[in-house]
Amino acid sequence: MLESSVNTSSKFTTDEKGLTAKLAGLFSIRMLGIFIILPILVTYSQSLEGSTPVLTGLVFASYAITQILLQPIFGIVSDKIGRKPALIVGLALFTLGSLVLVFTSNIYIAILGRIIQGSGAVSAVVLAMATDLTREQIRSKVMAFIGVSIGLTFGIAISIAPIIYYLAKGYGIFGLCALLGLAGIYVTIKYIPEIPIPPKADHHKESFKELAQIAFKENNVVRLYFGAFMLHLLLTMTFATLPILFKQLEISTVSSAFYYTATFFVSIIVMFIFVGLAEKFYKHRILFLFAIILLAASYLFMLISADGSRWLIIISLALFFFGFNIMEASQPSLMSRFADQNYRGTIMGIFSSSQFLGASIGGMLGSVISGYFGVQYVFYLTFLLTALWFVIAWPMQNPIKPTKQSNTETTDEVIA
Numbered sequence: 001m002l003e004s005s006v007n008t009s010s011k012f013t014t015d016e017k018g019l020t021a022k023l024a025g026l027f028s029i030r031m032l033g034i035f036i037i038l039p040i041l042v043t044y045s046q047s048l049e050g051s052t053p054v055l056t057g058l059v060f061a062s063y064a065i066t067q068i069l070l071q072p073i074f075g076i077v078s079d080k081i082g083r084k085p086a087l088i089v090g091l092a093l094f095t096l097g098s099l100v101l102v103f104t105s106n107i108y109i110a111i112l113g114r115i116i117q118g119s120g121a122v123s124a125v126v127l128a129m130a131t132d133l134t135r136e137q138i139r140s141k142v143m144a145f146i147g148v149s150i151g152l153t154f155g156i157a158i159s160i161a162p163i164i165y166y167l168a169k170g171y172g173i174f175g176l177c178a179l180l181g182l183a184g185i186y187v188t189i190k191y192i193p194e195i196p197i198p199p200k201a202d203h204h205k206e207s208f209k210e211l212a213q214i215a216f217k218e219n220n221v222v223r224l225y226f227g228a229f230m231l232h233l234l235l236t237m238t239f240a241t242l243p244i245l246f247k248q249l250e251i252s253t254v255s256s257a258f259y260y261t262a263t264f265f266v267s268i269i270v271m272f273i274f275v276g277l278a279e280k281f282y283k284h285r286i287l288f289l290f291a292i293i294l295l296a297a298s299y300l301f302m303l304i305s306a307d308g309s310r311w312l313i314i315i316s317l318a319l320f321f322f323g324f325n326i327m328e329a330s331q332p333s334l335m336s337r338f339a340d341q342n343y344r345g346t347i348m349g350i351f352s353s354s355q356f357l358g359a360s361i362g363g364m365l366g367s368v369i370s371g372y373f374g375v376q377y378v379f380y381l382t383f384l385l386t387a388l389w390f391v392i393a394w395p396m397q398n399p400i401k402p403t404k405q406s407n408t409e410t411t412d413e414v415i416a
Contacts, residue, residue, distance in 0.1 A: 012138055019133060020142050022191055024149035026087070027126045029184045030094065031150050035157035036173055038239035039260065040165040042367070043253075047169070048107035053371035055107050057364040060236065062111045064360030066118035068353045075124040075349025076211065083129040083195045083345075087188050090122030095181030101174035117177070123355070124348035131336050131344050132195050141279075143336045147329035148272075154324070155264035158239070162257040215347050220338045223396045224331055225354040227288075230389045231327045233358035233365075234295060234382055238302075238320065240366025241378040245302075248375070249310070259317055267321035275329050285398040288330055292393060294323030296386035302379045337399045 012020070037044065037060060045056035078086040097117030104110050127146070134142045164172040216222055246256045278287040301316035331351075339347040369378045 012141070016134065016138060016142075019193075020130075020145050022187055023126055023130045023133075023142070024146045026091075026184050026187065026192075027123060027146050028149050028153040029091070029180045030120070030123050030126070031153050032157055032177060032180060035154045036161045036177065038236065039158045039161045039243065039256065040173065041240060041363075042243050044165065044170055044173070045107060045110075048110055049105060050107045053367055054364075055111070056371075057240070057367035058111050059107065059114060060240070060363035060367070061360040063114040063118035064236075064356040064363065066115050067121045067123075067356030068360060070119055070121035071124050071353040071356065072346065072349035074121045075128065075345035075347075075352075077345075078125045078128060079343070079345035083125050083132065084188060084192060086125045087122050087129070087192075088185055090120035090125065091181050091184045091188065093117070093120035095120075095178050095185070098174045098178035098181055102171055102178065104170075113174075118356075120181075121352070121356075123352040124345060124350075127332060127335070127348040127352070128344040129192070129195060131339075131341075131348075133193065143333035147332045148268075148275075148325070150328045152268065154328075155261065155268065155321075158264070159257055159261040162253045166253060211343070211346050214340065214343055215350050218338055218340075219395075220397050221335065221347060223393060224335050224338065225351055226392060227327065227331055227389070228351055228354040229358035230385065231324065231331070231358065232355045233362035234385065235324065236359045236362030237366035237378055237382055238362075240363055241370045241375050244370050245305075245313075245375045249313075251310070251313075259314060263314060263317040264321045264325075267318055267325055270322060271325040271329065274326060278330070282398065282401050284330060284334055285396050287326060288334075288396060289390065289393060291323040291326035291330070292386055292390045294319050294326070296383055296390070298323065299379050299383040299386065303376060303383070334399065 041060055042056060045051050045059045048059075074086050074090060094117050097113050097115070097119070100113035100116055101110060104113060127143075130142055130146060161173060164176065168175075243256070251259070274287060274290075278284050298316045298319035301312050301319065305312035305316055335348070335351055365381070366378055369381065
């Protein structure tokens, strides 16, 4: 940890602000790979040789599949050899995959490039690193900031991707990813502090089966795994479908970018207010359930807007982004409270894999269902999925606010 344990203040120091910004930036670089292709996925894939609806889904899903497989492995490795080496290797793979995508015009090579991009599975490493380097009194704020940065990355990506693609096609999109990957490596080497290997060395000898049992023993943690899965499933199903809906309604690429940008940044402002209130009064469970209701409402409006109302599309996008941003800010913060401190890399690895498992399945489902049956069937399914999520999330417990006297890195108690 950067600060002495004597510091019990809940306010950020100057060093902590800088470190939080760097960690959020590193996490955002990783998420950019999944977000930036969403608004142009269908258009980009159709421009490649050999494109089909199924292969279009694989252009997205191939990235997510490698993340699913490798997030827990990177998390475990970072517990054993350290966070920085694992992070540098992951960013290097992301950069290499981006360069492959810059120079391809064939959909099969594009899928290979996305696999290499996705193999740099370090989201869990960054989350574990953030927990390692921050004091208990500010950790929830750091995690919330990282969550908000994901939302901001999403908003920026969906806003600039159509414009970059219009100006420079895939060369511009993936060239930007490569540059950001290199920037992430530089920041990691020069500015991220060295982190000691977790002190409880005896758990390094545990088998994968024993680690899995530990990672799934806490019900609140398991519900957050499921929440991460559902949020990114819905995200990718939605954005594999919206370009088709916009095309049907004769909404241009530039206009769609405006819709995304305006509704997203309005939702960010409102989200900050609600997340701040939840943190102040410790009403995280209520906010979590409220966000699911917002997502469900957004899909009802999307179903209605399929008849041609652009105002209803704007409302549905605003509701979607509001719910999405609340979840992206809340879930990492809650996981930092519920996760066992001795197995952070492992638990964050499964959490991140859950995100990408949802993204993988969602990208495929959205592309196939909208391509073969129609966009309305995607929105019917997403509404039913949000209802299922609400039922499963309902028993989630609320964390108890830690006492100021406690300076040890213990997992928060929960209300029984």
